[in-house]
Amino acid sequence: MIRLENVDKVYRTERVETLALHNINLDVAQGEFVSIMGPSGCGKSTLLNLIGLLDRPTGGALSLDGGKINGAGDKALAKLRNEKLGFVFQSFHLVPDLTVVDNVEIPLLYRKIAAKDRRKMALAALDRVGLASRVHHFPTQLSGGQQQRVAIARAIVGKPRILLADEPTGNLDSQMGEEIMEILHGLNRDEKTTVVMVTHDERFAKQTDRIVRLFDGRQVA
Amino acid sequence: MRSYFKLALKVLGRRKFFTFISLFGISMTLVVLMVATAVLDNFFAPRAPESRFDRVLTISRVTQRGPHDSESMEAGYALLDGWMRPLHDVERTAIFSTVSSTAIYRGDSRIDTDVKHTDGDYWNILDFHFIEGRPYSSKEDAAGAHVAVITDDLSRKLFDTASPLGKSFTLEGDSYTVVGVVPRVSLTRMAAYSDVWIPIGALKSSDYRHNYLGGFVGLVLAHSSSDFPRLKAEYKARLRTFPLDRKTYTEIATGLDTPFEALARDLTQNRTDSGAWILIGVLAAVALLFMTLPVLNLVTLNLSRIMERAPEIGVRKAFGASRPALIGQFVIENIVLTLFGGVAGFILTVVALRIANQFSVVPGAVFEVNARVFAYGMLIAVFFGAFSGVYPAWRMSRLDPVLALRGGAA
Numbered sequence: 001m002i003r004l005e006n007v008d009k010v011y012r013t014e015r016v017e018t019l020a021l022h023n024i025n026l027d028v029a030q031g032e033f034v035s036i037m038g039p040s041g042c043g044k045s046t047l048l049n050l051i052g053l054l055d056r057p058t059g060g061a062l063s064l065d066g067g068k069i070n071g072a073g074d075k076a077l078a079k080l081r082n083e084k085l086g087f088v089f090q091s092f093h094l095v096p097d098l099t100v101v102d103n104v105e106i107p108l109l110y111r112k113i114a115a116k117d118r119r120k121m122a123l124a125a126l127d128r129v130g131l132a133s134r135v136h137h138f139p140t141q142l143s144g145g146q147q148q149r150v151a152i153a154r155a156i157v158g159k160p161r162i163l164l165a166d167e168p169t170g171n172l173d174s175q176m177g178e179e180i181m182e183i184l185h186g187l188n189r190d191e192k193t194t195v196v197m198v199t200h201d202e203r204f205a206k207q208t209d210r211i212v213r214l215f216d217g218r219q220v221a
Numbered sequence: 222m223r224s225y226f227k228l229a230l231k232v233l234g235r236r237k238f239f240t241f242i243s244l245f246g247i248s249m250t251l252v253v254l255m256v257a258t259a260v261l262d263n264f265f266a267p268r269a270p271e272s273r274f275d276r277v278l279t280i281s282r283v284t285q286r287g288p289h290d291s292e293s294m295e296a297g298y299a300l301l302d303g304w305m306r307p308l309h310d311v312e313r314t315a316i317f318s319t320v321s322s323t324a325i326y327r328g329d330s331r332i333d334t335d336v337k338h339t340d341g342d343y344w345n346i347l348d349f350h351f352i353e354g355r356p357y358s359s360k361e362d363a364a365g366a367h368v369a370v371i372t373d374d375l376s377r378k379l380f381d382t383a384s385p386l387g388k389s390f391t392l393e394g395d396s397y398t399v400v401g402v403v404p405r406v407s408l409t410r411m412a413a414y415s416d417v418w419i420p421i422g423a424l425k426s427s428d429y430r431h432n433y434l435g436g437f438v439g440l441v442l443a444h445s446s447s448d449f450p451r452l453k454a455e456y457k458a459r460l461r462t463f464p465l466d467r468k469t470y471t472e473i474a475t476g477l478d479t480p481f482e483a484l485a486r487d488l489t490q491n492r493t494d495s496g497a498w499i500l501i502g503v504l505a506a507v508a509l510l511f512m513t514l515p516v517l518n519l520v521t522l523n524l525s526r527i528m529e530r531a532p533e534i535g536v537r538k539a540f541g542a543s544r545p546a547l548i549g550q551f552v553i554e555n556i557v558l559t560l561f562g563g564v565a566g567f568i569l570t571v572v573a574l575r576i577a578n579q580f581s582v583v584p585g586a587v588f589e590v591n592a593r594v595f596a597y598g599m600l601i602a603v604f605f606g607a608f609s610g611v612y613p614a615w616r617m618s619r620l621d622p623v624l625a626l627r628g629g630a631a
Contacts, residue, residue, distance in 0.1 A: 054539060054622045075543050082541020093536045093626060097231040107540040154540070 001194050002028040002051055002162065007060035009046055009217075020046045021217045024060070030161070031192040033185070035205040038214035044198040045166055047214065051196060052085055052164045053077045065161070082110050086155030086193075090167035092147040094139040100150050101126065101135040107158040125153040129183055145176030152183055156193070163187060165197040169204060181207060229554035233561070239526070240558070243519055247562025247605065248569060250515040254508060255570040255598040256577075259588045261504075263409045265481050266593060270349040270406065270413045276312075276446045277346065278453070278477040279412070280305055280439040282486045287470040293490065295319055296475065297432035298421075301439035304459050305477075308452055312442040315343040319436055320415055325379065325390055332378050336392065337415035338424060346442045347413055354386045354401035357420055365422035369397040374405040375416045392417065395425070407586035411480065412440060414585070433464070441477060453477045508601070516609040523555065523613035528628075534617055535625030547618040548611070555610030556603055563602030567595060 009021040021043045028034050036044045049055040050062060053069060062069045064084060072080070086107070094103045104122040113121070126132050129149040139147055148168060155163055165184065169177030181204050187193045197208065205211050213221035233240045267274040280301060284293040301316045308314065317339035325332045341359025349356070349370075357368045369390075376385045376399070385399040397419055406413045421429075429436065443452055456477045465473055478486055482495035489496030537547060567590065574588040590598075 049623050052539065054626075078538070078541050078543040078546075081539060087536075087539045089536075089626065093532050095228075095533045095536065097228060097235055102227070106537065110541040110543070110546055158540075 001030045001032070001065060002026070002196070003061075003063045004050070004057075005061045007050065007057045007062060009043070009050060009055070010058040019217055021050070021057075021214075024219050026212060026219070028194060028196060030194055031188070032210065033188045033195045033208040034197070034210045034212060035208040036196065036198045036212045036214065037200070037202070037205050038220075040200075042214040043217040044214055046217075048164055048166050048196065048198050051162075052087060053081050078110070082107060082158065084160055084162055086158065086160040086163045088148070088151050088155050088163065088165040088168045090170040092139070092144075092151045092171070094147055094150055094154075096139055099136050099138055100131065100142070103139065103150055104154045104157050106154060111158070121157055122153070125157040126150070128156065129153045143176075144172050145179055148172060148176070148180050149183065152180070152187075156187060156191075159191075160193070162194045162196070165195065167198055167200065169199065169201060177201070177204065225550045225553045226557060228550075229557040232554060233558060236526075239522060243522055243558055244562045244565060246515045246518055247559050247602070248565035250512060250605070251563055251566030251598060251602055252569045252573060253511065254601050255566055255590065255594060256573055256588075257508075258597045258601075259570065259574055259590055259594045260409075262591070262594050262597075263407065263586055263588050264484075268410075270347045270403070271410050271480075272348050273346060273442060274412070274480060276443045276448075277412075277480070278441045278443065278449060279480060279483050280441075280456075280475060280477060281483045283434055283473065283475040284490065285434075285465065285470040286472050286474065290469050292434070292470075294434050296437050296439060297434040298429045298437045299431055300433045300463070300475075301437055302430070304456065304463065305439040305441060307459070308441060308455055310444070310448070311452065312444055313342050313345055314442070315346045315440040316340050316421065316437055317343050317412070317440070318421065319438060323393055325375075325392055325417075327379055327390075332375070334375060334392075334416045335414070336417045336419065338421040339418055340421050343418075343440070346440050349403045349413070352402045352404060353384060354399070356401055356418075362420035362422045365424075366420060367395060367397045367423050368400045368420065370401040370403060370418040371399055372405045372416050373402055376402050392419075395423070397423075405585045408584050409586050411483075412438070449477075449479075512605060512608065516605065519555075519609040520612055523551075523610065524616060526613075530617070531620060531625040531628050534620050535622045535627075538620070538622035538625065544618040548614040551614035551617055552607060552610040555614070556606035559602045559606030559609070560599065562605075563599050566602070567598055570594075570598070 004024050004026040007021060007024040011018045011020055024047060036047060038044050046055065050057055064080065101119065101122050104125055105118050108118040108121060123132065123135060126135055129152050131146060131149050131153065134142060134146060139150065142150065163184070168184070169180050172180060184195055184197065185207065188195045199205050211221065212219065280296050282293060283296045283300065284291060298316060306314050317337055320335045320337050322333065322335055325334050341357060341362045344356035352373055356370055357366065361368055371385065379385065379390050380388055385402060387398060389396045389398050406415065408414050441452060443449060453476060460473060460475070463473055476482070476486065476495055478495050482497045485497040485500035486495040489499045491499060534547065571590050574590060578587050
């Protein structure tokens, strides 16, 4: 499903060259739930950004669903992100000017789907995360846990095969964190969605199929 | 599209100060441009008594050029009579003189007056509304009858409130009998404007009949504006027989022009054609220059919003928004903003023109904001929106999604 071969990521400025990731080799199978762990600054989010096609590797090869990504143009990457990937961020990143349901519709705006069908799909996704009663609220009217559930609804509304979660429980208390993890496990179990999650929390990492550990940009497990 | 529109309204509603500053700049700019449009509309759009001017061509400026000398002036009666009047398959032709200023005395008081000499068909091409009486006919013109049509304004000055029909007044030593009264005409309507109209035939001297240049304007009423190219070509062809003074001049430059082309010919003195495109280019350049400062202001404001909206841009990119989609979104937002500015500008323009009309800034002219001016205004607003929105939108669309999600700029 996801394959990284000898992937490097180097950040260059005029004076400094920073090796963020070095020689990463990773295979994630369809339907797998993988967590990425490591200390702050070890390259976890960079790795997730590469898998999410938000950033490009400096070296090595990346393939998604059997297709090589290296060299793909911006438009092709945007299409792949829209169709194959869903993102959940630590700080939710909901658009404050939009209602819950409008936020969830965002990924569908970039597909040729009629407004009526978009609304239907967004409502179904919100129902899936247990927020059917909050569709016309604005993000600021919701608790952190509810906002993260909206973010998950937005991530899954387009039925992506891969869900990428960057510390999805990082801004939540433990009970809300549990609820979010339960939703992610449910999606992985019921929809066979492949989940790659960056986390600091050993407890949640242990609930996943596999843990990839990074240290100073290198894969250590 | 609906979603972008909804978001645009919400963004504008939430950032009230930004919206106010932007709308103020946009609406003030559009007021000036819409007032200018209304003034141009008043000059050139067909309206009574020039309602038929969408199918009228004129001959006004004639230029003779030679290697050392050139002479440029209004057309002469002989040129119009000999080269315009015989044009084939037209509805009518008419000749009138340029306006001359003179004075009429009533007792000891002097009334400054503009006078125009016309033939009889002038009244058949222009559709004056006669408050009283009638126009003079071609027969009266041919007979040199001393009759006159005057404006209601002049009528009041000469005869107070009594009906002027059948009454006489003295103009440059000759007595004229009033046969018709029309409402005061705007100074902006070149063909129609005057205070007094009298037959060409009433001129003291008939020398004008032999002059190729000077003092007259010709009107050609075509069956339809689609006849214009044919008539222009025929007139040009006929001019080959014009008796140019070959000792001094090598070419004659004149044309059958629309009123706008006639003005362009006057202003640009273009050699090859009327120069209408030059005038349009100059007007567009002036409008663009005028818009530049407020556009730059709006561009700067929009760019400052990039930081503020970076996470949203990052999210949209993460969920599949391509650069063109993001550019489209932000340009639409900006156009929505400028359309609001356009509506505010439109309302302010109506107020400004009402004040201008009340104070009779241009005598006889009633400036109005009609559907055409509104449409032009909105077109300018959309152009303004696109003009000021594209660059910031392009910058926004190029944000690195990872940096954008962290809230940083490119």
